[in-house]
Each structure stands twice: as structure tokens, then as C-alpha cells.
Amino acid sequence: MTVPFLDAHIHLWDLSRLRYPWLTPPFAEDGPNGSVAAIAQDFGAADYRAALARWQVVGAVHVDAGADPGDALAETAWLEEVAGASGLPDAIVAFAALDDPAIDGHLAAQARHPRVRGIRHIVNWHPDAGRSYTPRDLTRDDGWRAGFRKLADHGLSFDLQCYPDQMAGLVPLFADNPRVPVIVNHLGMPVLFDPDGIATWRAGLAALATLPQVSIKLSGLGFIARDWTQEQVRPFVRHAIDLFGTQRCMVASDAPTDMLFAPIDRYMDALHAILSDFGDGERRDLFGRNANRIYRVGLAL
Template sequence: MIFDTHLHLIDRQALRYPWLQSVPALNRDFSHQDYATEARRAGIDAAFHMEVDVHPDDIEAETSHTKKLAADGGSLLKGAIASCRPEDSGFPAYLDRVRGDPFVKGFRRVLHVVPDDVSEGVLFRENIKRIGSILTFDLCVLPHQIPKAIALVDLAPDTTFVLDHCGVPDIKSKAEHPWRDHIVEIARRPNMAAKISGIVAYADPADWTVETLRPYAEHVIQCFGWDRVVWGSDWPVCTLGGGLSTWVAATQAMLAGTSDEERTKLLSANARRIWRI
């Protein structure tokens, strides 16, 4: 079975998502019920909710809303990667509150939607060092920003960082550089893991195949090794490239020929170990 480490849920009645207006295809509600029906059919039996870059005033409300969904009978939700703003002076107090909540497994601050120098600020970096070993930090960056991600990883050697979406390669343009070399470099950090997630959204939706995706996924797995890769759907963003079932099928096709142990590590075991599930 599959542990989905990267599920987004959208409820526009409960929370505000300023960025959705710029992505019409995603500007609607995406419920746990809709996800769970397809997910179970595809072999997914557990998931983490990944923050959806809600309005800053709704960050803690998003976690509370997700916890209520997780409490419903039959929910696939086993925890949440919460949004955060390490560039804000209020982060230490927020971190103290979150540390007392076992439902929160880690943080994410999407960095490709803010100026590059945000992650280079003194306060941002001091706050990243505060996270420690209990919570993880997801890095969502574009290929040219991976060196900035490396700088953060080196600042906090006790924290496990997770590189989202294979480092967001530009698959549609068949671009491999500087992405390929940057993946090699960031994978050298022992406190790094990588997420094989949602890369169907970065391919041409009209004509991608498994062989289109394979060089990117395999390069990440080769660099990080089977013990430091996890799987994520990036639903509903993956619907831009074919959908959840299509992405699961493509993943299984790319894993053909690997051992049972390797597949299990990527699809579930590593996630359960990293996040102590």
C-alpha cells in the first residue's frame, strides 16, 4: 500500500487561498471524500495533508480544519505538514505551539513564490535553526533556487529536510541543467530526503509518457538512494497532468524491475520511519 506524503485539500468556504485566482483549473473545492474514493482504488491507505499556501491569517485555522477532517471515521489523514513564516518575528511562539501538537509532523514555506532573498534573511535563518529534530521542513523551490535550499539544509544539520517534487524540474521543456547537477549536490547532505511527487504537472499534459518522467525520477532516486525517498501525489495539482490514478500508474511502471524492498521503502516505509508513524 502507498503512503501519500503530499495531499492538498481545498475548502474555499473555510479558508482563503489568494493564489487560486491565478490558476483557474484549481480554483474550486477539492474534498477529502473525493480524494479518498480514488486514492483507495489506487492503493493509497494513508496520507499527510500538505499546507496549501492559505492566507497568512488562516495558517493555524488550516491545521485545525485538517484535524477535524482527520477525526472523521475512515479518514486517510495521519498528520499535517503545516504552513509557516520563518521570516516573521512571531515564528518562535508559533513553533512552541505546534511542538505540542502531535498531528503536525513538519513545516513548509513555499519559496518559489517569494523573492529569493527571503530565505537569506537573518531572521529566517535563525528560525530555521530553531526547528530541531522533531519536525521536518519541506523545501519547495525551482531548480535555480536549489543552492539556496542547500544553504538552509547546512544551517540545521539536526533537522530533516524534504525536497518536494523532485526539485521541480522543467520536464515540459526537457530541461535538465542546472537541475541535474543541483540534485547531485543537495543529495550529499545526510539530513536531506526527496519526494517523488506530482511531476506529471511539469510535463506536457498532451503527450507525456512514463519514459518522459523516468529520467527525472530515476536521477533523484539514484542520487538520494532508496532510504531517502518518499512518494507524494500532489493532488489536486497532479490533475493538471492526468490525475491521481494516472500518476500512481506511472509510478508503478517506473518501479517495474525494482525489488519489493525498494518499492516498499519509496511508497510507504521511509515515510513511516521519517515521520515516526
Template structure:
């Protein structure tokens, strides 16, 4: 059975941590992206994740921060490490934490995250359509840009979150300025904008990403195409990603339990398998996308 690494999943314990979007009023920003998410506003623990994995040979998984308390991002990382050390039996093997590169004590915060052995990267909110002030663009913030160098210092991956089409040029420059830092774009590197102009820009941008050895794209987030998504709906985007990036710069994820609203866990991986088959990706190249690249990028 093929070895798999899930490079994008979440767990949450509403009793152990504070997740505003899961425990307070329903977030309009989240609803705009996912639709009604009431079914996941409950505990989802590592035991639940293992049940959803079922018979699939998922040998490791990377937890991407789940928007826990923004005032204490370290607490979530410490909790995840305690899960890995206890009931998770090593899982999550990799932790991508919430970043705050505009904080005056950014390095102190990063060092606290890195005290957890499974810490591997930072996901930093970029687009003001989420929780940032409406007029804030981190890529124009000198403090943020200075602190970005801390990722290389601490050997961390940078997960690009919600970069708007207008920010892409600056993101590309950031990749060029920091060639030793790996940039990972989740959910096919698509933005929440899906108009014709945005898609055309996306096609141009991923070709540039493919020319940069420190850029990676995740096959994940199919649920963002809607609760009724089909393989045919995601096929052209996945094919464009594989064509632009090649087998060395693509990884796979489930986005569970968020995507549980749209599909069983097994169906997500069946879609990965089918589309890799359709793209003619076999043998060692297939193993790279399903396992090897994730192991290398996240140092699992």
C-alpha cells in the same frame, strides 16, 4: 496489495478557509506553473480524495499546506486536524503547515501549529517569484536563519519550496548546518526553470543531495510537465533521482488534486510503479520508496 503512503496531497474547503488563489482572481503566478486551473477552484474534501484513491492501498497521506490565508496559517492546520479527528478517520496522518520564519513571533506560530497532534513539518516559501517581495531572499535573512533552528527544536521536517537555481548553494549549506533536520524536496526537486543550464545544475545538485543523509526527494508533480505528460517525459528525471538518492532517500506523492488536471490518481501511481520496475527497484527497496521512508520521515 502494496502499502502506499502519499507524501504530497491537498484538500480544501472554500467555506471553512480562505484560499486567495482559489477564491479571488486567478493567480498569474500559479497559472505560469500549472496552466489554466479553473477546474480545481472548488471544494476538494477528504471524501473526494478517498474516492480518487479508489482501490489503491493508501494507508496514510501527508497534507502539504494549500496556500490558505497567509495572515492566519494556523487556521488551516487546525481545520486539517479537525478533519483527521472526524470525517477523515485519521487522514491526513501528517500535516505540513505554511511557515513564516521571518515573523517576529515565529516560535509562537510554530507552537500553535504543533498543538495539533498530526503536525509534522513546515513548507516555507523561498523564491520571490511566488508571493515574497521581489528583492527578498530568506537565505540571506538573519532572522529567518535564526528561526530555522526552531524546526529542530520542534522536531519538524522542512519542505523546500521553489528554491531558485541561484539559491541551491545556500540550501545545501543550510542542510549541512542543520544535519538533524530532514529536508524534503517535492516534485523531483525540479525548479520551474527547465532550460538546459538549469537541468544541468539540477543533475549536479541532486548528486550532492544524495550525499546528505537529511535530504529526500519526492517522486511527484508529474503534472508540472504539462497536461499531456507521459511516462517517457518524466522517466529520465525519475531515473536520475533514484540513481542520485538511492532507495533510502526517495518518497512518493500524488500532488492531488492539482495533478488531477493532468491524470487520474491511479495513473500517477501506475507511473511510480512502472518507473520503479524499470529502475530495477524491487522487494524491500521498493517498499522503502512506496511506504517505509514516508512513514519514517514524517513519523506516521
């Protein structure tokens, strides 16, 4: 039986309205996720609702969609317009570069928008440049860490998209800033071809899970393997729940990005199947009530 779904991670974009360098040709196969040409077209609230038509969507959290950093505030303003017209998204995780010396002003400007709940600054760094999203490991940068500490002053959470071998080094920073909720994106993005990749992922998540303000999204199955199967991803989903518990895990579709690898219905079918043995209350938490609480959405679920 389908339960109400508050999607904890979606993206919308209007390619004529804002600049999205990663969605702009020419497209290459050698990036972390291969060519993104298949999703390089407008994706609005109506497109999202159509893609998730089977799944009793009651709300959604929009996470920064990779607009040009100079358009970060424009992206938030556009999303507020979209939400006013369509009812989605209910909450926004905006972009701000935490290593920017002017970060305090950027955070204040984002926080003035009524639906903004947090910030994402992608920090995936890998020794293999083909896997890396950033030219250096920002998580080791003193300026970036100083920017992270300012999130609490503005009542903002942080969406953490990193690789597993970066996690342990972040634990002291997060432990020293317990007022900043941290939400791990996409199951922590294990890198299966790394030596001891699964062990590194398990150790990194275990370290983060010791901090009560850290939660995790059950999403991004295509980042585990582009040709993923339910049997392949099930151990990752269940291990995350074993570590964080059913109160700190949130199901998310990652539409449309994960549509690079499979239709959204396939993701949702798999996640419902993997979580089918949980009780009704736990499933309602995983599919909506946790996201409602952690992102302070305010829906009656």
C-alpha cells in the same frame, strides 16, 4: 502488484471554511502553473479517497495547501478535525513564514497539534516573475535562515519547495542544522526552459543528496511539463533515486494539485511502471515505509 501506499503529499481544502487566495477568482493563465480554476472547489477526505480508489491507500501526509497565512493555525485545527472524523490525514506539514520575526511562537503553536510533523514555507524564486512564487529569494534572507534554525527546537522537519538554482546556496544552512530533516518537494522542480536547466537540477540535487537528513518526493510530474509523458519524466524519477537511494525517496500523488495536468490514476500508473523493476521490499519503501519513517507516522507497514 500494488503495494500499500502512504501518500507523502496531499492537499485538502474547504473553500467555505478558510481563505485560499490562489483558489479564489479571478484566475489567470500567466502564473507558474496556469489557471487553477479546474481545482478551485472543495476537496475533502472522501474526495481524496475516491480519486485514489485503485491504489491501496493506507495513510497520507497533508502539506500546507496555500491557505491565507493568517489562517495557518486554523488550517491545522481544521485538518485535525478532519482526521478525527475520517482517518486522514495521518500527519500534517503546516505553514509558517520562517521570515516572520515572531516565528518561534508560530512554530510552538503549530507543534502543539498532535499530527504536525513539519513546516513548509514555499520559496520558489525565479528571475522570470511569471515563474516565481515569491517576490524575492527568501533563501538568501537572514531572517528566513534564522527561522529555519528554530525548527529543530520544536522537533519539526522542513518541506523544501524551491527551484534548482536555489539548492546549492541552501546546502551550508542545512549542513549546519542536521537535526532538521529536509524533504525536497516534487523532484526538485526542474525548469526545462532555463538555459542548462537539467544540468542545474542535477547539480542542485547532487549537492543536497550529500546531506543524510535530506530526502525527496517522487511527485509533481506536472511541474516538469504540463503535458508530461511517462518517457519524459522517467529519467528525472530514476536520477533522483540514483542520488538519494531507495531509503530517501517517497512516492506522492500531490492530489488534487497535479490533477490540473492529468488524472491521478495516470500519475500512479506511470510511477508504478517507472519503479516496476525494483524488488518488493524497495517498492514498499518507496510507496510507504520511507514516508512512514521520515514523517514519524507510526503505521505498521
